[in-house]
Amino acid sequence: MEFHWEDSRIVFDVHPGVDAWFSTRLGGVSVPPLESLNLSFGVGDDPANVAENRRRILALAGRSLSELVMPRQVHGNHIEWVDQDARGRGALGPGGIDRTDGFLTTETSLVLGMGFADCVPLFMADEAARVVGIFHAGWRGTAAQIQRQAIRQFKAHGIDPGSVLVGIGPAIGPCCYEVDEPVRNAIVAVAGATPLVPKDETHWWLDLALANRIILEKSGVPAEHIVAAPWCTGCRPDLFYSYRIEGPKTGRMGGYICLKSR
Numbered sequence: 001m002e003f004h005w006e007d008s009r010i011v012f013d014v015h016p017g018v019d020a021w022f023s024t025r026l027g028g029v030s031v032p033p034l035e036s037l038n039l040s041f042g043v044g045d046d047p048a049n050v051a052e053n054r055r056r057i058l059a060l061a062g063r064s065l066s067e068l069v070m071p072r073q074v075h076g077n078h079i080e081w082v083d084q085d086a087r088g089r090g091a092l093g094p095g096g097i098d099r100t101d102g103f104l105t106t107e108t109s110l111v112l113g114m115g116f117a118d119c120v121p122l123f124m125a126d127e128a129a130r131v132v133g134i135f136h137a138g139w140r141g142t143a144a145q146i147q148r149q150a151i152r153q154f155k156a157h158g159i160d161p162g163s164v165l166v167g168i169g170p171a172i173g174p175c176c177y178e179v180d181e182p183v184r185n186a187i188v189a190v191a192g193a194t195p196l197v198p199k200d201e202t203h204w205w206l207d208l209a210l211a212n213r214i215i216l217e218k219s220g221v222p223a224e225h226i227v228a229a230p231w232c233t234g235c236r237p238d239l240f241y242s243y244r245i246e247g248p249k250t251g252r253m254g255g256y257i258c259l260k261s262r
């Protein structure tokens with residue numbers, strides 16, 4: 001289980017029956033300042049370019065827009081199960097699953113996709129590859145324990161947390177993520193003080209990936225079932241879009257997971 005580069009994307013090798021990958025800003029058709037693989041319709045990009053970029057990032061895994069489902073993310077902890085009826089929802093912008101920051105499926109005919117620029121992408125599958133899910137954990141979602149809710153959903157489906165596999169995708173690292181006291185307190189309440197390093201009297205450096213790892217382990221996921229991608233989205237503007245470094249109108253990367261048909 002590991003993250004590795006494959007062409008212009010980062011692949012999460014989690015299980016032979018699962019495809020999971022994360023886009024970079026490379027390999028698309030968007031022009032500066034959104035060069036080049038912006039996947040968001042909401043940041044002022046040409047919609048035709050965004051559609052082409054989405055088509056390309058799916059084609060790298062042999063999948064198509066008609067199989068994609070995307071939510072409208074709101075930094076909450078609401079999770080949905082989706083089935084074939086959801087195919088294509090949100091694939092070209094409007095109509096995505098509303099107010100949802102994570103979803104799961106048991107079906108091979110769907111690709112679950114979400115948008116990211118610094119927030120933590122959590123890819124999950126069980127050891128038997130019956131269920132896959134993807135979750136969006138910024139500091140708000142982390143504090144609202146979306147990862148714990150995700151594990152609850154696996155349990156509700158009869159899957160023990162001990163057999164869940166997790167990949168923590170590229171996100172903003174503690175090197176680039178300064179937070180104030182309200183954010184610090186929200187994280188300490190759910191993950192303790194370990195993910196925070198003091199910067200000065202009123203600011204801290206936050207390791208959001210570590211906070212998610214701590215809560216996942218407390219939720220019953222074995223430490224050896226969790227791997228984190230080693231790249232910080234803030235440190236590498238040549239490879240990634242970063243909300244913190246470039247502002248809200250920067251582009252968005254995509255995280256994707258699907259079951260292969262067998």
Ligand SMILES: [Zn+2]
Pocket residue numbers: 172173174175176232233234235
């Ligand atoms: Zn950094």
